[in-house]
Amino acid sequence: MSLSHRHKIVLYNPQAVFFTMPLGLLAVGSDLDPVHYEVVIIDGRLEADPVAAVLAHVDDALCLGISVLTGAPIRDAIRISRAAKARRADLPVIWGGWHPSLFAAECLAEASVDITVQAQGEETLGEIVLRLARRESLDGCLGCTYRTAAGEICVNPPRPLRNINTFRTHNYALLPVERYYQLKGKRQLDYISSQGCNFRCAFCADPFVYKRKWVGFEPLRVAEEVDALWQRYRFDDLSLQDETFFTRTERVEAIVEEFIRRRLPITWAGTMRADQGDRLPDAVLARCKQSGLRRVIIGVESGSQAMMDWIRKDIQLEQVFISAEKCLRHGIRVIFPFIVGFPNETDESVQASLDVIKRLRRLSPDFETPVFFFKPYPGSPITEEAVRNGYQLPRTLDEWANFDFIGSAGPWVTPQRYQQVERFKFYAQLAWDHPTPWKRPFQKLAQWRCQRDVYALPLEQVLSRWLWPPERLS
Numbered sequence: 001m002s003l004s005h006r007h008k009i010v011l012y013n014p015q016a017v018f019f020t021m022p023l024g025l026l027a028v029g030s031d032l033d034p035v036h037y038e039v040v041i042i043d044g045r046l047e048a049d050p051v052a053a054v055l056a057h058v059d060d061a062l063c064l065g066i067s068v069l070t071g072a073p074i075r076d077a078i079r080i081s082r083a084a085k086a087r088r089a090d091l092p093v094i095w096g097g098w099h100p101s102l103f104a105a106e107c108l109a110e111a112s113v114d115i116t117v118q119a120q121g122e123e124t125l126g127e128i129v130l131r132l133a134r135r136e137s138l139d140g141c142l143g144c145t146y147r148t149a150a151g152e153i154c155v156n157p158p159r160p161l162r163n164i165n166t167f168r169t170h171n172y173a174l175l176p177v178e179r180y181y182q183l184k185g186k187r188q189l190d191y192i193s194s195q196g197c198n199f200r201c202a203f204c205a206d207p208f209v210y211k212r213k214w215v216g217f218e219p220l221r222v223a224e225e226v227d228a229l230w231q232r233y234r235f236d237d238l239s240l241q242d243e244t245f246f247t248r249t250e251r252v253e254a255i256v257e258e259f260i261r262r263r264l265p266i267t268w269a270g271t272m273r274a275d276q277g278d279r280l281p282d283a284v285l286a287r288c289k290q291s292g293l294r295r296v297i298i299g300v301e302s303g304s305q306a307m308m309d310w311i312r313k314d315i316q317l318e319q320v321f322i323s324a325e326k327c328l329r330h331g332i333r334v335i336f337p338f339i340v341g342f343p344n345e346t347d348e349s350v351q352a353s354l355d356v357i358k359r360l361r362r363l364s365p366d367f368e369t370p371v372f373f374f375k376p377y378p379g380s381p382i383t384e385e386a387v388r389n390g391y392q393l394p395r396t397l398d399e400w401a402n403f404d405f406i407g408s409a410g411p412w413v414t415p416q417r418y419q420q421v422e423r424f425k426f427y428a429q430l431a432w433d434h435p436t437p438w439k440r441p442f443q444k445l446a447q448w449r450c451q452r453d454v455y456a457l458p459l460e461q462v463l464s465r466w467l468w469p470p471e472r473l474s
């Protein structure tokens with residue numbers, strides 16, 4: 001590759017209410033050859049004036065890339081794209097991430113967006129910036145969709161998922177790591193060791209975007225990178241952001257053996273499926289714990305086996321309890337997320353989930369059971385069915401910007417059902433939480449309520465909300 005000079009690539013992460021490091025931008029930015037490109041990552045969550053921060057860099061930039069999640073981040077992405085275009089009409093604006101992976105062409109209805117990238121972005125962005133630098137067309141550039149000079153939308157074929165071991169090491173010097181520690185309130189480094197997922201859960205967009213493929217770093221690479229990052233950034237905790245970290249048992253085993261051999265003084269947390277937990281030998285879990293494993297997330301989704309089968313979770317309920325018992329034995333905390341309010345879900349099915357939550361909560365105060373209402377996320381078979389049955393997905397980017405995953409339910413959930421689940425969440429959390437002297441009487445009452453499913457007159461909940469208003473998530 002020969003380029004006449006080094007080009008500046010500006011990457012922007014939109015504002016959001018959590019402070020996970022922007023690992024997608026880090027991955028694509030790190031893979032651009034530093035000889036030819038100067039990469040600047042700007043995080044809207046860290047800037048007092050994100051627009052000014054971006055505009056300070058666009059005059060001499062080759063392009064602006066923005067990572068876009070569905071929901072509120074779209075609004076900020078549009079704001080930044082428009083501001084950049086107003087400053088430099090000729091600046092190519094590229095959107096990548098989940099939303100443009102699902103809505104490749106639709107995102108280009110926004111006039112300030114020129115190109116969208118679908119799925120794995122490292123190689124695609126590399127080819128886009130090379131073609132932009134050479135003033136070449138994007139015709140045939142796999143994995144991207146773009147608007148031609150004549151205003152036509154061109155959808156290129158998808159790019160095959162590449163083995164991520166061929167990509168450059170993530171360059172954390174592109175991020176102000178200490179700022180993230182401050183905002184998180186702990187020295188916790190986010191890291192991702194794999195991409196994609198082999199499974200087919202019918203509510204999830206991952207199978208649509210990654211076609212049920214999974215690619216992971218070699219164990220030695222993970223250990224060497226984590227070790228080098230610890231030497232440099234001295235974090236206490238490593239938060240693995242993989243979709244399913246425990247995908248290959250032998251790989252997990254090799255990684256933790258390296259962590260132990262290197263005596264890394266850290267804790268870590270990752271994602272596990274219940275079937276993976278079931279198959280995982282006790283000895284391997286013991287070594288995970290020894291290497292610092294403090295917490296796993298195991299998506300249960302439903303307490304009804306029929307519902308689990310319908311959402312193609314490919315997990316047996318008993319595997320959830322086998323995994324729970326194993327984690328309990330090894331002193332590993334677990335978050336078990338649930339989803340209720342699927343279209344056509346029966347009262348019995350919702351009740352089955354609440355009953356499984358109670359069983360899990362009784363096992364340990366270190367088992368958390370967040371409950372979410374199903375919202376039809378695009379790209380999943382359940383959503384397609386809901387749309388066939390008349391559900392109207394948002395049509396414009398503005399409508400998608402108002403799409404709230406967490407704070408609401410689908411229209412098929414009755415207000416009574418919504419209220420019952422919301423109250424149950426409060427009481428189940430309180431009932432089996434770590435006890436404190438002042439909490440104990442309230443916990444007894446909450447246990448009584450949960451055991452009998454009595455959630456009327458929730459005075460404790462009203463008092464709690466008044467004393468400790470819940471944080472807004474979006």
Ligand code: SF4
Nearest residue numbers: 197199201204206243
């Ligand atoms: S929910 Fe998790 S396990 Fe299921 S397809 Fe999505 S990423 Fe994979």
